[in-house]
Amino acid sequence: EEEEEATLRELRIFLREICAKLARNRTFYIFTKPVDEEEVPDYREIIKEPMDLESMMTKIDKHEYECAQDFLHDIDLICTNALEYNPDRNPEDKVIRHRACTLRDTAYAYIKAEMDTDFEEKCRGIRDNR
Numbered sequence: 723e724e725e726e727e728a729t730l731r732e733l734r735i736f737l738r739e740i741c742a743k744l745a746r747n748r749t750f751y752i753f754t755k756p757v758d759e760e761e762v763p764d765y766r767e768i769i770k771e772p773m774d775l776e777s778m779m780t781k782i783d784k785h786e787y788e789c790a791q792d793f794l795h796d797i798d799l800i801c802t803n804a805l806e807y808n809p810d811r812n813p814e815d816k817v818i819r820h821r822a823c824t825l826r827d828t829a830y831a832y833i834k835a836e837m838d839t840d841f842e843e844k845c846r847g848i849r850d851n852r
């Protein structure tokens with residue numbers, strides 16, 4: 723119905739700002755674009771569902787998120803992909819894993835701080851009844 727569409731429009735505006743704010747943070751630069759298949763030929767043999775912040779911005783515009791929980795599920799995917807593909811004790815892998823955990827924790831903190839729990843509940847109701 724029309725009120726539900728108004729709620730989802732407001733959700734998309736909110737999620738675009740969260741996504742843009744994360745993408746502006748230079749700590750998260752490595753998460754802003756898909757891993758390049760040519761630079762990393764084995765990546766998609768190991769990581770079955772690649773995800774990145776630019777792809778998430780596109781998913782917002784294609785109405786693929788109906789609540790903040792669904793958005794955070796893709797943030798979690800960016801994080802777990804990075805932990806799984808970069809598991810070693812060498813300093814480069816450790817930096818990537820630290821940044822991945824910081825991305826996840828920052829996204830959860832922004833949404834907790836800036837999203838009304840009643841609004842998220844309303845979005846969950848729309849999602850669960852569709």
Ligand SMILES: O=C(C1CCC1)N1C[C@@H]2C[C@H]3C[C@@H](O)[C@@H](O)[C@]2(C1)O3
Nearest residue numbers: 752753757761762803804807808818
């Ligand atoms: O996992 C990632 C990205 C970090 C979060 C996503 N990559 C896999 C490669 C391993 C490591 C070093 C470079 O070879 C660079 O190409 C990548 C990109 O980082």
